[in-house]
Amino acid sequence: xxxxxxxxxxxxxxxxxxxxxxxxxxxxxxxxxxxxxxxxxxxxxxxxxxxxxxxxxxxxxxxxxxxxxxxxxxxxxxxxxxxxxxxxxxxxxxxxxxxxxxxxxxxxxxxxxxxxxxxxxxxxxxxxxxxxxxxxxxxxxxxxxxxxxxxxxxxxxxxxxxxxxxxxxxxxxxxxxxxxxxxxxxxxxxxxxxxxxxxxxxxxxxxxxxxxxxxxxxxxxxxxxxxxxxxxxxxxx
Amino acid sequence: xxxxxxxxxxxxxxxxxxxxxxxxxxxxxxxxxxxxxxxxxxxxxxxxxxxxxxxxxxxxxxxxxxxxxxxxxxxxxxxxxxxxxxxxxxxxxxxxxxxxxxxxxxxxxxxxxxxxxxxxxxxxxxxxxxxxxxxxxxxxxxxxxxxxxxxxxxxxxxxxxxxxxxxxxxxxxxxxxxxxxxxxxxxxxxxxxxxxxxxxxxxxxxxxxxxxxxxxxxxxxxxxxxxxxxxxxxxxx
DNA sequence: GATGGTTGGCGCAAAGTTGTTACAAACTCT
DNA sequence: AGAGTTTGTAACAACTTTGCGCCAACCATC
Numbered sequence: 001x002x003x004x005x006x007x008x009x010x011x012x013x014x015x016x017x018x019x020x021x022x023x024x025x026x027x028x029x030x031x032x033x034x035x036x037x038x039x040x041x042x043x044x045x046x047x048x049x050x051x052x053x054x055x056x057x058x059x060x061x062x063x064x065x066x067x068x069x070x071x072x073x074x075x076x077x078x079x080x081x082x083x084x085x086x087x088x089x090x091x092x093x094x095x096x097x098x099x100x101x102x103x104x105x106x107x108x109x110x111x112x113x114x115x116x117x118x119x120x121x122x123x124x125x126x127x128x129x130x131x132x133x134x135x136x137x138x139x140x141x142x143x144x145x146x147x148x149x150x151x152x153x154x155x156x157x158x159x160x161x162x163x164x165x166x167x168x169x170x171x172x173x174x175x176x177x178x179x180x181x182x183x184x185x186x187x188x189x190x191x192x193x194x195x196x197x198x199x200x201x202x203x204x205x206x207x208x209x210x211x212x213x214x215x216x217x218x219x220x221x222x223x224x225x226x227x228x229x230x231x232x233x234x235x236x237x
Numbered sequence: 238x239x240x241x242x243x244x245x246x247x248x249x250x251x252x253x254x255x256x257x258x259x260x261x262x263x264x265x266x267x268x269x270x271x272x273x274x275x276x277x278x279x280x281x282x283x284x285x286x287x288x289x290x291x292x293x294x295x296x297x298x299x300x301x302x303x304x305x306x307x308x309x310x311x312x313x314x315x316x317x318x319x320x321x322x323x324x325x326x327x328x329x330x331x332x333x334x335x336x337x338x339x340x341x342x343x344x345x346x347x348x349x350x351x352x353x354x355x356x357x358x359x360x361x362x363x364x365x366x367x368x369x370x371x372x373x374x375x376x377x378x379x380x381x382x383x384x385x386x387x388x389x390x391x392x393x394x395x396x397x398x399x400x401x402x403x404x405x406x407x408x409x410x411x412x413x414x415x416x417x418x419x420x421x422x423x424x425x426x427x428x429x430x431x432x433x434x435x436x437x438x439x440x441x442x443x444x445x446x447x448x449x450x451x452x453x454x455x456x457x458x459x460x461x462x463x464x465x466x467x468x469x470x471x472x473x474x
Numbered sequence: 475g476a477t478g479g480t481t482g483g484c485g486c487a488a489a490g491t492t493g494t495t496a497c498a499a500a501c502t503c504t
Numbered sequence: 505a506g507a508g509t510t511t512g513t514a515a516c517a518a519c520t521t522t523g524c525g526c527c528a529a530c531c532a533t534c
């Protein structure tokens with residue numbers, strides 16, 4: 001269990017396109033070690049087809065390739081209806097400033113200069129994915145709190161990529177705490193907002209539901225902290 | 238799994254154009270084994286005419302042919318009013334980089350490098366067809382949700398390729414859920430949108446219709462999930 | 475106005491959820 | 505350390521929600 005909460009569970013997929021199979025394998029090795037699902041491709045001409053079939057979350061693309069260079073391929077990817085939103089990480093040979101600028105202009109998300117450090121490769125991969133995931137979440141109205149993702153529309157909660165089955169009350173409780181993340185919520189407050197204003201319910205009932213919620217969230221349940229004498233709060237990490 | 242469903246039912250037809258009859262037959266054999274309808278053609282000069290008569294869902298085209306090369310033929314197909322939307326899968330001899338790029342530029346949908354693996358041939362054929370079918374569905378206003386295809390115009394619903402007979406209310410119910418796929422719909426919401434705003438109908442009636450709809454959809458009915466205390470939603474998988 | 479399919483409502487059984495209680499454990503303060 | 509308070513949790517009974525079969529009303533078609 002590393003740092004980036006969002007990645008732990010749901011394996012993200014990366015497509016690596018480089019005309020040198022050896023380099024592909026090397027990159028693949030390091031990404032797989034970090035839990036990514038990968039596919040490699042040494043023939044850039046098959047890129048569009050393979051990418052559409054594999055549906056990657058990220059494409060790592062070598063700029064310098066025979067037959068079809070990375071820039072051109074990038075342009076092709078960016079006009080493909082299914083692939084245009086897939087972020088692209090460019091690999092550029094040494095210092096080719098022009099190439100990089102062109103890459104950004106054509107919609108690349110980041111670049112890495114060969115030869116590169118493996119740690120940096122993984123770090124950048126994660127960074128790009130974190131950005132795009134956050135953007136996607138924000139757009140779709142989902143709420144995120146560390147490894148917890150809550151979707152009000154589909155009424156689903158994912159914890160570390162796994163679907164967790166919550167009852168309506170538990171869902172609303174978590175929803176409220178995620179909206180007010182980090183801030184303590186008194187039992188009365190929770191009763192008013194999660195249950196409806198007609199609060200003739202025992203305040204101890206809240207404890208019970210918090211307990212059940214913690215149970216269903218498993219390890220992650222520890223993110224719901226008890227503030228003795230006051231109430232509960234959801235915290236990150 | 239996912240894409241396969243689209244194929245089960247109606248047999249798709251493939252036209253194979255290669256100047257070598259042996260290769261034609263080989264390809265034909267493998268595609269037929271997988272349930273495709275096929276036709277072969279060794280004389281590229283007859284291509285347009287044959288293609289118009291056969292009305293294939295896909296054309297497999299050899300790039301290198303005497304008399305009339307594949308690229309030129311591709312261009313001719315792409316300007317033919319009846320054939321311009323038929324996807325094309327190119328067969329290229331090993332190292333012919335330029336040819337392939339030109340092929341993409343002229344509207345080819347994918348490539349396969351000779352010699353190729355039979356499994357890959359079939360896989361790509363299916364992938365291309367899945368793509369074009371989805372595109373066609375989108376254009377024609379049909380809705381798709383996993384194995385369910387709903388056509389608002391003809392008022393028909395296909396499940397895994399089989400026609401399912403739904404009543405008007407059931408149809409509208411499914412229609413709405415497919416439009417709002419993945420999102421929970423409350424009973425009230427359903428009543429307002431499926432029935433007309435005159436909501437003096439018991440909300441329990443919704444349950445009844447959902448039940449009947451589930452029944453008629455058979456196994457696929459499980460895609461309609463109950464979100465206890467909230468409503469119903471249609472999910473994929 | 476008969477007919478056959480469709481629709482909305484009712485009622486019951488099954489399944490799932492919830493509030494309460496009771497008691498143990500943890501914490502606070504003297 | 506011990507009394508007093510607060511919290512965690514298991515158990516359970518009451519309650520709510522849902523699935524399903526049934527029936528009467530409806531409606532278009534013949």
